Amino acid sequence: MLIRIIKNRLFLGAIVLFSIFSIIPLFLILFFIFKNGISSLDFLFTSQILNAIVGTFILIILAGIFSIPLGILAGIYLSESKGRLVYFVRLCVEVLQGIPSIVIGIIVYLLIVVPMKGFSAISGGFALGIIMLPVIIKSTEETLKLIPYFLKEASLALGVPYYKTILKVILPAGFSGILTGILLSIARVSGETAPLLLTAFGSCFMNLDISKPINSLPLLIFNYATSPYSDWISQAWGASLILVSLVLILNIIAKLVVKKWKIQF
Amino acid sequence: MVDHYSNKELIFKKILFLSGLFIIALLFTIFLTLIVSSFPSIKAFGLGFLSGKIWDPVFSQYGCFPFLLGTLITAGLALFLSFFFSLSISILIGEYLKKGILPFLLKGLIDLLAGIPSVIYGFWGLFFLVPIVQKIEVFLGITPYGVSILTASLVLSIMIIPYSASIGREVISLVPSEIKEAGYSLGATRYEVIRKVILPYAKGGLFAGFLLSLGRALGETMAVTMVIGNSALLPKNIFNPGNTMASVIANEITEATGKLYLSSLIEIGLVLFILTTIVNIMGSYMVGRVKC
Numbered sequence: 001m002l003i004r005i006i007k008n009r010l011f012l013g014a015i016v017l018f019s020i021f022s023i024i025p026l027f028l029i030l031f032f033i034f035k036n037g038i039s040s041l042d043f044l045f046t047s048q049i050l051n052a053i054v055g056t057f058i059l060i061i062l063a064g065i066f067s068i069p070l071g072i073l074a075g076i077y078l079s080e081s082k083g084r085l086v087y088f089v090r091l092c093v094e095v096l097q098g099i100p101s102i103v104i105g106i107i108v109y110l111l112i113v114v115p116m117k118g119f120s121a122i123s124g125g126f127a128l129g130i131i132m133l134p135v136i137i138k139s140t141e142e143t144l145k146l147i148p149y150f151l152k153e154a155s156l157a158l159g160v161p162y163y164k165t166i167l168k169v170i171l172p173a174g175f176s177g178i179l180t181g182i183l184l185s186i187a188r189v190s191g192e193t194a195p196l197l198l199t200a201f202g203s204c205f206m207n208l209d210i211s212k213p214i215n216s217l218p219l220l221i222f223n224y225a226t227s228p229y230s231d232w233i234s235q236a237w238g239a240s241l242i243l244v245s246l247v248l249i250l251n252i253i254a255k256l257v258v259k260k261w262k263i264q265f
Numbered sequence: 266m267v268d269h270y271s272n273k274e275l276i277f278k279k280i281l282f283l284s285g286l287f288i289i290a291l292l293f294t295i296f297l298t299l300i301v302s303s304f305p306s307i308k309a310f311g312l313g314f315l316s317g318k319i320w321d322p323v324f325s326q327y328g329c330f331p332f333l334l335g336t337l338i339t340a341g342l343a344l345f346l347s348f349f350f351s352l353s354i355s356i357l358i359g360e361y362l363k364k365g366i367l368p369f370l371l372k373g374l375i376d377l378l379a380g381i382p383s384v385i386y387g388f389w390g391l392f393f394l395v396p397i398v399q400k401i402e403v404f405l406g407i408t409p410y411g412v413s414i415l416t417a418s419l420v421l422s423i424m425i426i427p428y429s430a431s432i433g434r435e436v437i438s439l440v441p442s443e444i445k446e447a448g449y450s451l452g453a454t455r456y457e458v459i460r461k462v463i464l465p466y467a468k469g470g471l472f473a474g475f476l477l478s479l480g481r482a483l484g485e486t487m488a489v490t491m492v493i494g495n496s497a498l499l500p501k502n503i504f505n506p507g508n509t510m511a512s513v514i515a516n517e518i519t520e521a522t523g524k525l526y527l528s529s530l531i532e533i534g535l536v537l538f539i540l541t542t543i544v545n546i547m548g549s550y551m552v553g554r555v556k557c
Contacts, residue, residue, distance in 0.1 A: 008454040012361070018353030019371065022430075025423045026378045029389045073284035080281065089285040091546075092292045098545030099295070099538060100484025102511045106518065106534045107295050110302050130291070137288070163277035191382020194486035194515055201519075218384045218487075225388040226491060240385050247380050 030244070037241030040234040049239050051206045052220040055121070056246075058208070059200060059216055060186055062125025067132040068182055074133075075140025075178075076166060097134035104130050105195030113199055121207070121214040124200025128192060132185040139181020143174040180254045187250035191243060193218035217243045296538070303532035305525055314532060320497040320513075322521075327529035329536065331499045335507040336537070339414055339489060340482035342503065343421035344475060351426045351478075352471070355433025356459060363438075379427035387491030390420040395492060398504075407504050412494035415503040420488045425478035432477060432552065436470030437463060469551055476548030484541045486511040510537045 078090055104127050112123040147170055155165040171178070196202075201213040202223060217239050224236035310317060310327060317328015354375065362368035391412075398419075399411035440463050448458040464471075494506020495516055508516075510533045521527040 004454050004457070008456040011456040011459070015353045015357050015361070018350050019357045022347075022350035022354060022423075022426050023371070023374050023378070026374055026381075028393065029381060029385065032389055032393060033385065070284055070287065073281060074288055077281040077285040081285070085285065089288050092288050094546065094549050095542050096288070096292055098480055098484075098541050100486065100511055100541055102484065102486040102514050103299070103534045103538050104295075106514065106531055107298050109518070110298050110531070111294070133288075133291075161274055163274055166277070187380060191384065193382070193384040194511070197515055198518055218382055221384050221388060222487060222491070225384075225391060236388065240388060243382060244385060247382065248377070251376065251380055 033237060033240045033244055036234065036237035037239075040238035041241065048204065048215065048220060049217075049235060049242065051203070052215045052217045052239060053242065054206065054208075055200070055203075055214040056190060056216040056218075056243075058121055058210065058214060059124050059128055059196070060190060062121060062210065063128035063132055063189060064182075064186070065129075066126060067129035067136060067185075071133050071136030071182075071185075072140050072171075072178060075137045076144065076171075078137065078141040079144035080166070093134045093137050096130070097138070100194075101127075101131055101192055102194040102198075105198040108195065109198040116211075118211075119199060119201035119213040121200055121210040121212065124196050124214060124216070125210075127195035127199045128189040131189050131192060131195070135185035135188060136178075136181050139184070140174070140178050143177025143181070144170060146177070147173050176257050176260070179257050183250050183254040183257065187247050187254070190246055190250070191218055193222050197222075217246075299531060299535040299538060303528050303535050306528035306532040309525060310529075314529070315536070318499055322517075322523070322526050325523065325525055327525070329510065329529075329533050331497060332508050332510045332513050332533060333536070335414060335493070335500060336483055336509040336511070336540075338500070338503065338507075339417045339421060339493070339509055340479055342415070342418035343425060343482050344479055346418060346422035347426045347429065347478070348475070350422075351429040351433060351474075354426070354430040355437055355471070355474075356463075358430075359434040359437030360455075360459060360463060375427045375430055378423070379431075382487075383424065383485060384487040384491075386420050386424055387488035390416060390488060390492040394419055402504055405504075410494055410504070410506050412492050412506050413504050414493060414500055414507045417489045417493040417507075417509070418503070420492055421482045421485060424485065424488060425482050428478040428481055429471075429474040432474030433467075433471050436467045436474065436552075439470070440466045469554065473548045473551035476544055476551065480541050480545040480548060483544065484511055484537060486515050490515045510534075 074089070074093075078086060078093075108123050108127040108130070112126060113119055116123070151169055151173060152165055155169045156162070160169070196216055196219050200216060200219065202215045202219040203213040204215070207214050221236045221239050221243065224232040224239070227233065306314065306327065314327065314329055315333065316330050317326075318330050319326050319328050320331060321327075354371070358368050358371060362371070394416050395411040398413060398416045399409045402409040402411070402413075444462055444466065445458055448462045453461070489509050490512040493508060493512055495508050495512060496506040497508060497513070498505075500507040514530055514534055514537075518527070518530050521530055
């Protein structure tokens, strides 16, 4: 009997220990970024970091223009329709989500960069958009499935046409879930680097022309972190601090959105 | 009036349908582009591309075996290293701590771990893990590269913990409480219930979680590229620098001058695409089966 109790205790101890150990890298990373990043933040306006921040925002906006409307529409399609084709589309979304981002980079490189004869912000935005797409589709579909059926029935019973029921009743009811999906997908792609190596490529200058190469925070971190110059490396730490803060803020906003506009009936 | 409504209705339904078709078309475009663009390399090397051990752009000799091996070793080792950690978190959050501030905190921290961009993992790995691995190598008396397959696996294992842990937690919380209660009512301890009831019941889902994180590890590019050392030679052991399929693409594609060179790199992308797709579909199929 005693042995069984001891085993039970030992097991719990091991579980707690392993769990704590797996959180330690998180603190180490955050500590490193904070310690090394904070001292280089005064570089901010005299260095490349500002270009990279602007570039990151431009890329995200370009990606959103393409992927947000399409993602929401496809999400509605998946939640509203039935049949073999829907099953197949869902499978495609699943596969799309699993494609390594570097492979998406290759595709956009071949389909846009090569015909356009040069790296550009547009191609970078397109690559990020493809990565955002499945996340938005899935969150839209899952949110819309949670909305009670009587809402739709009530609207249809009042004689509201189907498309208006979807656009004016169902979509607003699922607003928080869809917005959360969009925010999380932005958080995900704002740290994406691999596809940008083949598309946006990076640039040393402030650039607002979307047909030209553009810099972004992850690209700057990659290029500067692997350089041999110590002041570039310290700028990379500063950029990391900004990027991690950006991602964290987006995640927190997403959580607040869920809390504030929770689906309640 | 009625016609006016039904017209808009029809357009709306068409648009929805087209957005679905677009997703299918997008995936087919991706697949076709990869196949068409890697055709020169497929024609030149055939199946020998997969087993070819030499990657030499100077002599136009391309074989992706060193990268295939590097990918499988780093991902496999990462999975092995993360196994106990993610399983522990799954059990802790899924079974021991269900309510209260502690699981909320732990879940938040795990989410945070998943949210950190991979380039930052690579950066941190370069400055924190590489010196540690170097010290280990000096201690063992091997050439202290620091950057190696082992370093890449360590970074990857930290990166995939959140994925397998969150799927594992979900699967464990889905175990019906009746069978757990039945176990407890027989006088079993918590450890016994977890080992003999919960884990066997959740086995399929846990395995699926590991498959999905394997899919992620196979395709991860930036963190690996920064710490693996980028050598095209066949790695002799895990302390050697190596390359994965994703990292060789990231490193070389913008410098690939010849047609055959570019096409070989794209063929590596094709192989990677097929490999990750198989692993991911298997994983999500299994997760779906458990949930139903």
